[in-house]
Amino acid sequence: MLFRVIDKTELPELLNGFLVAHQVIGPVDKGDHFEFAPVTAADELALDYTLTTLPPKKYLLPPRETLLSFGTTHAEDIEVVCEVTPRVIFGVHACDINAINRLDAVFLGDEFPDPYYRARREATLVVGISCTPFAECLCGLWGTGEVHSGYDLFLFDLGEVYLVSIYSVEGANILEATCHPRPATPAEVLDFEICSKRFHDSFAALPDTAELPMLMDVLHKDATWDELGERCLSCTACSVSCPTCYCFDLIDLTDPDGCGGRRQRVWDSCNSPGFAVVAGGHNFRDSGRNRVRHRFYHKLLSFRAKYGDMLCVGCGRCVRSCKADINPRTVIERLYRDRDRWLTEQGSGATGAEAAAAPAIKAEAAPATPPASVAEQGSGA
Amino acid sequence: MKNAMSANPYRPWPARITSIIDLTAKEKLFEFRLIDSAIREGFRHTAGQFVELSLFGIGEAPISISSAPSKQGFIELCVRASGSVTGALHRMKCGDIVGLRGPFGRGFPFEEMRGHDVLLVAGGLGIAPLKSLINHIHDERHDFGKVTIAYGSRTPADIMFLDQFKMWQHRQDFDLHLLVSQPDDEWTGEVGYVTQCFEGLRVNPLRTYGAIVGPPVMYKSVIEEMRKKGISYDMIYMSFERQMKCGMGKCGHCAVGHQYICVDGPVFNYWEAKNIQGAI
Structure with a gap:
């Protein structure tokens, strides 16, 4: 990875360099909100934006996309549909790039690489931009305010200049063709260090998360999930606005003339009441409690078990979009609060080992029995 | 089938219904033959795996394979009419064409x-x-x-x-x-x-x-x-039974705990199942 410096006045030329062969998507000021949208000139970009309403995932995993077309009279007439536009997403914060890396792990790295996602991802360049944390930001929880891969160029704003982290050869080629990149001076290196320290110090007030995976297991039956489940409106705004939520549904549409149709992939959400319904009508997550808990377990525990990372990058969009105030911060604070309450209820005799072995905490019925054998620790849905 | 499918695992392959047997009032046993000979001959499964059954214009349903791996050339699915896809399948007749993709998941060892x-x-x-x-x-x-x-x-x-x-x-x-x-x-x-x-x-x-x-x-x-x-x-x-929409561990509908029933299962041993919060 190389680091070079360019003057901020060179930004329009850099953008023009990308515009030659790409559609450029960037943060645009829409008055009451920011959104990622196509731009054609540097003055349309709002690079000092706080948070866009929707994350850039919509350009890699569109809200609705056609996968196949078919003839309804001759089912054999299946055609695979995959339309791709070469794009650069310009001005993406580190959290959102980390989110793209999570999506890459799911859609590129598994046993079944997703051909649609792959085609879009390979045709997409990412240019990152540094940011100033604001009230809703939670990237300090997971260290996702920094990113070390997944972009082509990353611009650190140092006032008059950008310190550019160059990751890909495509990024390097366009940077060198349009700007005059030079090595950083000692003063610029010091500036970068100061900015970096200021960034990290701004998260001092975030809750502790070191024991979170263990707590999530111990508090699986905690009453907090009932309360959150009752509050959840099942509006799915959290999933829609989340840069890492990737669940989808597959639906068939028939053309009005009855001669053909399409199979489409559309965004879906595990907070949607019918998400886990199987044929015959049984719903494996029929309560808000089970759905909210499932979503947070996937975000904070399950995804990590499978892919090694949290499925939350702390972008803060759900902090804004959830009308019931359910987000990683409130969930973590509640879990630690309940842990403290439970330890108090257990009395001073409770040792750490006993605390960890108890399968569940219910305020009204904390079992004082010895640790159950593995066979008896059933895990209720 | 896997090699041919790897290009696009969402693509269903046309299959012809070759036999329909009424089992009970609600269940029928369907036998299918994949039309493309290379796809048909490349189809290998283990007991416990499933396929995604497509009825074009209606949708897909995950159905476990009833025929033994030792019986090749045909795929048997025992289907209860309980949803839009399975209900429509029950109204189909021999010679009609559906789509199949798979096999998916981990079967019995x-x-x-x-x-x-x-x-x-x-x-x-x-x-x-x-x-x-x-x-x-x-x-x-x-x-x-x-x-x-x-x-x-x-x-x-x-x-x-x-x-x-x-x-x-x-x-x-x-x-x-x-x-x-x-x-x-x-x-x-x-x-x-x-x-x-x-x-x-x-x-x-x-x-x-x-x-x-x-x-x-x-x-x-x-x-x-x-x-x-x-x-x-x-x-x-x-x-385990869940609504596997994609069959590839992505769509999230069959996720339980940290496992996707469609790729990590649907067959689990009890030790694995115990470690999945909410599975049993």
């Missing part, structure tokens, strides 16, 4: 089971995927020790594959139990739940694999009986 005693328990529609395993064991019977099969239905009219059972009953080397919990006047067989087969059943826990497929309520009680016989956690296998 047939190779590990080889050389062991097996204790197979099915309830209701659970016999559909288990039939694949039973027939595979049937075809390679000399490789197995004692084979015990228990299949429970609610009423005699709900029993599927009665002809198959009668065929298996002629074999001396299958210990078969066919039970109904709500018998009619003509029923002369065993009455009760599958768990009662365990009374007096002699099991060598060191060399016995258990396999369970049935409605969710059945698992706890059957697992308990198997554990009482001393069978190890990791030698009790079970299959």
